[in-house]
Amino acid sequence: MLKFLREYNHFLTPIYILTALLLAGTMGYMVIESYNFIDAFYMTVITIATVGYGEVSPLSTAGKIFTSFLIITSFGTFAYAVSTITRYVTDGEFNVFFKNRRVNAAIEKLQDHVIICGFGRNGRQAAHILKKHDKRFVVIEQDNRITNTITHKFSDLVLSGDATQDEILLEAGIMKASALITTLPTDADNLFIVLTARYLNPSLNIISRASDDGSDTKLKIAGADNVIMPDKVGGAHMASLVMKPDVMEFIDQITIQGGENINLEEITFDKISPSFKNKTLRDLEIRNKSGANIIGFKTPGGEYLVNPSADTEVIPHSKIFVLGTPDQIKKVKELLEEE
Numbered sequence: 001m002l003k004f005l006r007e008y009n010h011f012l013t014p015i016y017i018l019t020a021l022l023l024a025g026t027m028g029y030m031v032i033e034s035y036n037f038i039d040a041f042y043m044t045v046i047t048i049a050t051v052g053y054g055e056v057s058p059l060s061t062a063g064k065i066f067t068s069f070l071i072i073t074s075f076g077t078f079a080y081a082v083s084t085i086t087r088y089v090t091d092g093e094f095n096v097f098f099k100n101r102r103v104n105a106a107i108e109k110l111q112d113h114v115i116i117c118g119f120g121r122n123g124r125q126a127a128h129i130l131k132k133h134d135k136r137f138v139v140i141e142q143d144n145r146i147t148n149t150i151t152h153k154f155s156d157l158v159l160s161g162d163a164t165q166d167e168i169l170l171e172a173g174i175m176k177a178s179a180l181i182t183t184l185p186t187d188a189d190n191l192f193i194v195l196t197a198r199y200l201n202p203s204l205n206i207i208s209r210a211s212d213d214g215s216d217t218k219l220k221i222a223g224a225d226n227v228i229m230p231d232k233v234g235g236a237h238m239a240s241l242v243m244k245p246d247v248m249e250f251i252d253q254i255t256i257q258g259g260e261n262i263n264l265e266e267i268t269f270d271k272i273s274p275s276f277k278n279k280t281l282r283d284l285e286i287r288n289k290s291g292a293n294i295i296g297f298k299t300p301g302g303e304y305l306v307n308p309s310a311d312t313e314v315i316p317h318s319k320i321f322v323l324g325t326p327d328q329i330k331k332v333k334e335l336l337e338e339e
Helices: 001-032 037-048 061-090 095-106 123-132 166-171 187-200 216-222 228-244 245-254 286-290 328-337
Strands: 115-117 137-141 158-160 179-182 205-209 226-228 263-268 293-298 305-307 319-324
Touching: 001 037, 001 061, 115 123, 123 137, 123 319, 166 187, 166 226, 179 187, 179 228, 187 216, 216 226, 228 245, 263 328, 286 293, 286 328, 319 328
Parallel strands: 115 137, 115 179, 137 158, 179 205, 205 226
Antiparallel strands: 263 319, 293 305, 293 319
């Protein structure tokens, strides 16, 4: 926002200067020479523009002094104002200014969005998945060559800048964001972003990329909730495809990277209707009423239970993992969130 205000003021400054000169000159001629408004305005324009036209009427001594002062004062400022406004139009800065204004206005309306720092291979893949699930996100990328080629669904929410700067994170709406994904190639930059993001928004869910061994620990200490090492994850996934190919393909199908026929959804305690809180999984009757299956449960202590018992209680800070088709998942949400 601060960057936008600076650009806004930079654009309006020459207009302010030009307006001030016209007003001062017009008022001066009206007072000193008793010109009417039109004559005073005309005299001011030909004076500051130095076009050399004749005077409206012979000037008094005071009028000549005022005209001389106006010429000296306006000579440089008028040229600056005109050249600046012309540059904004001819160099395309005028369009950039209004584009930035639209982006800032759109970001200010966002709530619970995701911020993606870096739009390389990992950032692009994260954006692709978020787009599939219609999740709003803001991209921060320093390389203009990359930002100019972005054509995703939310391409209007792209900020050109350094994500390690507090100002650009605030401009991306970090105070209202639900999550931040940092995928910069340098671990030190990711570490700095994690530290800054955690300080600005303590409740933010932060996921960071890491390249070097040992960086994951430092990133978690800095405040990252999850740290992903693409090389390790990719290698482990390829090895698993050798050992258990069908299992891995099935898992891929039920994760967010899978198809549209199967969904694996997490439902937190806070989103459940009060009538179902502190009840057992049996009481929810999810299988009977929706056709979906509860395949996992996360306890408040962070323990994961696979195929939890029907007697497991849904208590504060717990999560339920439900597997089903999109229609079944929709029914589950309607069931658990109804009052």
